[in-house]
């Protein structure tokens with residue numbers, strides 16, 4: 062049995078190496094995330110942010126190091142990846158909703174098929190979640206009939222329906238119009254306030270500053286610097302961080 | 311005798327090449343109708359079975375095992391690149407020899423477990439199924455990988471992702487090509503004639519062998535019958551396609 066208690070990191074990433082063929086994308090990345098924390102990962106494009114969070118729910122494999130979730134090694138050959146993914150929700154930049162299903166069906170599908178919930182039970186919870194992401198009234202719309210911001214909130218509700226312990230967000234506002242970015246950020250902020258463990262890749266600096274407990278700055282496959290938002294934004298020491306911040310702030 | 315029947319009897323007298331015999335001779339009418347019925351059943355069986363083969367084959371092509379993928383590929387190459395008529399003859403005459411027999415209902419004669427109709431269904435379904443695999447695979451490849459990934463990140467298994475996400479989406483892409491192939495399949499059922507399946511062409515030829523004066527009208531009837539059958543198929547496929555349209559997606 063795995064001995065894990067909530068005082069230990071819920072996600073522990075230790076010296077992770079990841080290559081695509083000859084290209085080494087992660088060169089020894091480590092971070093510990095405690096239950097209920099909100100972590101923001103920022104860094105230039107191509108620095109391996111998406112790759113890192115995709116390793117957490119085993120969408121990518123790793124070549125070295127370890128990642129544990131609640132004490133369980135994620136990249137253990139014997140681990141049932143489907144069991145792991147029940148505990149980790151993921152929201153993508155491009156929403157990736159099921160276009161042939163209504164909002165309600167999108168949210169209900171995984172609980173029914175994966176958790177074997179009854180239809181009644183799944184629907185009740187789906188309606189609550191749709192309300193929570195402020196989309197009540199859109200239950201029977203198809204994704205193609207919604208704005209980007211609305212679709213992204215459906216994607217968040219769809220992930221939450223699996224009752225995950227950790228949520229991963231990969232630049233979830235990057236494809237949105239400026240007006241709709243805010244509604245998605247508010248939804249994430251609500252989640253964080255309820256104590257959901259969130260790992261976000263984001264370029265929304267003001268949001269990171271306000272919501273994050275901890276910020277990691279990555280560049281070319283390594284973590285250059287990390288700290289609280291205050292330390293990070295006001296006292297960045299590494300020249301690469303300074304340069305990046307001067308460009309985005 | 312009705313005036314309708316009298317008209318066609320007289321027509322056959324006046325124009326000896328235009329004997330619409332099955333319009334006034336019940337025996338010939340029954341032959342044509344039974345042929346038509348066999349064609350309808352044969353088509354329905356082959357269409358359904360070939361679609362199932364297509365779906366299963368497309369699923370197996372996404373298998374993690376390279377041996378399974380190679381097997382499916384071999385099947386496609388064989389059935390797509392050889393003539394369906396030769397396949398029919400091969401199944402019936404070559405494989406038919408090795409299938410077990412059973413005592414028939416008369417209690418006397420040995421009958422093959424798989425009849426010529428059975429072999430026609432098997433051969434034609436495998437033939438059309440090979441094309442269907444390719445058609446469904448092309449549809450599946452048109453679905454963004456990220457959509458599948460989203461399903462998998464929700465904890466859905468590969469099989470669940472295939473049946474609930476990839477397949478329903480890809481069907482919408484595949485329907486036009488599937489339409490073409492199924493139309494071809496219905497027309498190809500006439501080749502079962504070669505192994506004496508009593509379908510429409512077989513019965514028609516029997517009629518005009520017995521009554522050469524009925525050849526022209528019967529050929530006309532054949533064309534009309536297939537136009538109608540294919541028309542019904544296309545109508546059903548189009549209604550299906552329409553019923554699957556999603557607001558805000560595609561088209």
Ligand SMILES: Nc1ncnc2c1ncn2[C@@H]1O[C@H](COP(=O)(O)OP(=O)(O)O)[C@@H](O)[C@H]1O
Nearest residue numbers: 081084086104105106107108109110111112113
């Ligand atoms: N599936 C893949 N195959 C090959 N290279 C990849 C793949 N995914 C990402 N990469 C490469 O890995 C590097 C890091 O990518 P990514 O993690 O997406 O960066 P970020 O999210 O920080 O922009 C990039 O150079 C990218 O081209």
Ligand SMILES: [Mg+2]
Nearest residue numbers: 110111112232
């Ligand atoms: Mg990225």
